[in-house]
Amino acid sequence: SQQGEEDPQALSIQEGENATMNCSYKTSINNLQWYRQNSGRGLVHLILIRSNEREKHSGRLRVTLDTSKKSSSLLITASRAADTASYFCASGSGSARQLTFGSGTQLTVLP
């Protein structure tokens, strides 16, 4: 299956700033998920937004979904050095087996 696109590919910000990452996908979905991967490690699930939702919050995370544009964004507010990681979106159309991962954004938060 085709993978989604994320931009930017890399993002470098100062601690305390906000970080915004964008994701586009190609097919109809019933949910869109975001995962974080610390260097060389496994992925950790961050947040899931359903196709009938437009915005969702979890702590310092804010996710939006625009199904008409087939796009999503992840905003991390008041970033910390510990937020340094790769962030992947994954579009879901049913079971977890059908998740399609995006190309990822490498976020670096400078202290």
Added chain:
Amino acid sequence: SAVISQKPSRDICQRGTSLTIQCQVDSQVTMMFWYRQQPGQSLTLIATANQGSEATYESGFVIDKFPISRPNLTFSTLTVSNMSPEDSSIYLCSVDGAGGASNEKLFFGSGTQLSVL
């Protein structure tokens, strides 16, 4: 959530050899998934490991190259056979939840970083 132990965490192997990666989950799960992540790339699903039946492979992956075992509901292995440098990747085990947990999201092991010389 599920806790997944994966080993080895990393290995350096010679061309032509095979490596078996183990994945242990702390609870019974129906399906276990094996992913490959090539350097700087996203995740690609290799196969789904089902207990009591043969694994289901995705397009571009074959059983001879990536044999999988699933002897019970908490354990699976992935073997990377007859390795070449192109097999250098991170290999990730994952599950879609346990018991009554959501099956829409994935829980991942810590990955196996494989380098083939």
